[in-house]
Amino acid sequence: MKPERKVEQMIRNLREAPNAEAHNRILGHLLSVLKERKRQTPAALEPELRRTIMRSPITKLAAAAVVALAIALPVSFLVRTAPTASAADIFYQAAEAMSGLTSFHIKVKMRTPPNDNFHYIRLDRDFTEIDFWKQCTDDERGKWRLESPGRVVVMDGRTSTMFMKHLNQVFEADDPSPERYWKECLVEVNEVMAREAQTASERPAAFTSSRETDPDGREMIVVAVEMPTHVPPDDYLRNKYLENADHLKIYRFNAQTKLLENLEIYVHDNGRDVLVFQLVAAEYNIDLDPGLFALDLPADVIRSVPPEILPDNERYEQMTSEEAATAFFTACAEEDWDELVKFLGQTGVSQPMKAYLGGLEIVSIGEPFQSANYRGWFVPYEIKLRSGRIKKHNLALRKDNRAHRFQLDGGI
């Protein structure tokens, strides 16, 4: 290393750790300053949301216009009204309210295949129900469970584990955060709100807020946000994930509690608005069964593991994605499970997978392509399963792993 770099590194690595006495003394002083300030100006510290929203006649008119338009027009028109700068405040209030929760259960429905990735959307599919449970704890991580008919993820306070029921396969993540599985995951609902607040402060024109009264007479705060995508209309991954779709999110918060009561997400697709996500129920501060945060796995479960370096690794490293797809399906056709597992990054091949893919016939392998910001390749294929069913799809393969070999990442 060059001496200049070494000096830079030494300075970057400098750490003057505070001693406990100084830490407590300074922090104690700062908290007393904050308390004193709070005592002197309590009104300034707790601004009424209504006052924030309704502070100018123009904003009042804009809010009234949003309500009127919401009743009269399709959802795509909802955000085409005057923007309001208070959306960030609304989300911050919501984030704060949800930071104080002890537990919650949120049920949503989403247009996604029941066995697939949580965040994978399919506009032509029926709704699948997904549940989030969270027991908040002092260490901020909490314990949570995220479950669809085909998958369940449990975070027990230390690690998170995903069990893919139909494959009898388990995946344990180094990073236990729910974002690992689903960026929009509502398990960290206060974090989602804080992120929206950040976006609202940076791009206020995309947000519109208003008030409405629900059928039970409760006052609700409605925030609509229009999120455009930069993915081209003809891209393979367009509309398959929210970030790859032009979409509209409509949040509804209880005006009293500031808690999230409803969320609808519509994808704009060829002039139609498709509801892809809807919050069905939200229960806050409830008693949760501790058993929710433990996962009983079958004894013969298959575990995901990082791909190991093979004795003949070089041969696989040199494969193109098309060659890797061919080798993958050939192993299935020949029921050579030892060979197949080299493409799977797991401890074995599950029985359901063997039954599904064993003895298939390759009809065709197409030209590989890339899409959106996905770091792997898609290889079009057509196969004839043992059942006689013809399947046409794109095999997702990626090789950004320690063995630099193509591994299956989806598309089966």
Add this chain to the structure above:
Amino acid sequence: MMLEDRYLVWQVQRGSERALRRIYNRYETHLLTLATSLLGRTDQAEDVLQDVFTRFIESIDTFTLTGSLKGYLATCVVNRARDHLRKKKRRGEQPLGKADSVQARQTGPLEAAIAREQRQQLFAALARLPQEQRETILLHLQGGLRFREIARLHGISAKTAWSRYRYGLNGLKSMLNGQVEP
């Protein structure tokens, strides 16, 4: 994921002690290191740290975060440390404390002792740099500020900020010759 600084600031504006604790805990070590590097004395660095956070709370009503909170607080530390040094100079005191005023708080095995010794030498070398070079280096490497941000802060061009950084780094390299040989 850590909660956003902007959100924590918003909470402090509403009187949240928890949010203040989180901000303080997040940046305490970093800012204390920066202040100690600038002043050469841990006790004075602690005073600066307390002063910076006290002012931060007192001005929280009108505070708007436009960049990173870390960068903002680091800039405040540099400004307060500079004031501190000016006052000392006016009183006829030696502006920078001796390196041995950086308290050695830990005892431990030989490796720790060597690390402490190297750290003391680095603090001493920083103390011998011209103030503007020391500030530029620390704001860039400890505060994470870009040269154009440092330039704006000091009222100079980004090129001058970069030159100060290079000169300062070369000075440190000479002073720390034994430690940084390739």
